Amino acid sequence: MTVPGYEDDLALATRLADAADAITTARFRALDLAVERKPDRTPVTDADTAVEDAIRSVLAEARPDDAVLGEERGGSAATGRAWVLDPIDGTKNFLRGVPVWATLIALVSDGDPVVGMISAPLLGRRWWAASGSGAFSSDSAGTRRLSVSGVSSLSDAYLSTTDLNSWTEYHSREKYLDLVDACWETRAFGDFWHHVLVAEGALDVAAECIVNPWDVAAAQVIVTEAGGRFSDLDGAGRYDNGSALSTNGRLHDEVLRILKR
Structure with a gap:
């Protein structure tokens, strides 16, 4: 194409x-x-x-x-x-x-x-x-075009992170567990994998409290072009601010609210 x-x-x-x-x-x-x-x-x-x-x-x-x-x-x-x-x-x-x-x-x-x-x-x-x-x-x-999920409630959402222990050191373990409690199901697919799963519509939320620019620059454009939303954990649409949140867009603001310190 x-x-x-x-x-x-x-x-x-x-x-x-x-x-x-x-x-x-x-x-x-x-x-x-x-x-x-x-x-x-x-x-x-x-x-x-x-x-x-x-x-x-x-x-x-x-x-x-x-x-x-x-x-x-x-x-x-x-x-x-x-x-x-x-x-x-x-x-x-x-x-x-x-x-x-x-x-x-x-x-x-x-x-x-x-x-x-x-x-x-x-x-x-x-x-x-x-x-x-x-x-x-x-x-x-073959090849297919990607589209994020249509899930509109966190109670129906599938969530992933990379490492639970990192939330203790870099953000808030309690805040992440609040997000876990709000979601339907959670996994730790981690790294690039959960961001592209959001782009595919297989996951609804991927949250990371610590990333480097090279970890998520490619993921940002893939997620957003699939109809999702990408930001840091403060809501800024940046790949280079040290954290990352990919969602289907519908859930983004609610996730940010829960994770806000």
């Missing part, structure tokens, strides 16, 4: 995802996988750095004037056009042999995500979107 204004950028994002998938699938469950700890004690593998380096190499040739912000090599996305990269979102899953991880690629223009690509090769799934052109996913059954 065509994407007015972003055809070339989305095609490039697809090319970047292909390059990432070739590396990650080859290194998944590799016996010689090298693992280090970053200063924040989160793990990084040789696959993480290899993916980011490969993407940066392609971007240096294809988009030499664009900035790059990546989880492993840093950078900035403050102004102009910038590619925001998470080479492996779900590194802990990757390390443990759990197939739920993905490469996240976003193009940000003057602070707003305009193209998002999420590729989860072990799930056989991709999700993508471009500003003003809708959100889509592909799997073995």
Whole structure:
């Protein structure tokens, strides 16, 4: 399908995802996988750095004037056009042999995500979107357009977070449990997975009290183009404010009210 204004950028994002998938699938469950700890004690593998380096190499040739912000090599996305990269979102899953991880690629223009690509090769799934052109996913059954759910009451809502313990440290465990009590069912799908499930309409709310920009830049444009709403936990529509809330839109304000400290 065509994407007015972003055809070339989305095609490039697809090319970047292909390059990432070739590396990650080859290194998944590799016996010689090298693992280090970053200063924040989160793990990084040789696959993480290899993916980011490969993407940066392609971007240096294809988009030499664009900035790059990546989880492993840093950078900035403050102004102009910038590619925001998470080479492996779900590194802990990757390390443990759990197939739920993905490469996240976003193009940000003057602070707003305009193209998002999420590729989860072990799930056989991709999700993508471009500003003003809708959100889509592909799997073995083909390609389909995404749309959020029509659930209008929290008592019927399906909720997910990443890690309950993080709410104690970064926000409020009690507030999150208030949200749990208000919802029909809860899970902890975590990372990219619950945001794209909101975009698909399988979940209604995904809340995270601590994120980095590369964790959710791609998710923001996919969720919003699917008809949902994305913000930080204070309601600002930003991917880079340190927290994230994806909903079907109908429930957003009520969730913000419950989580307000």
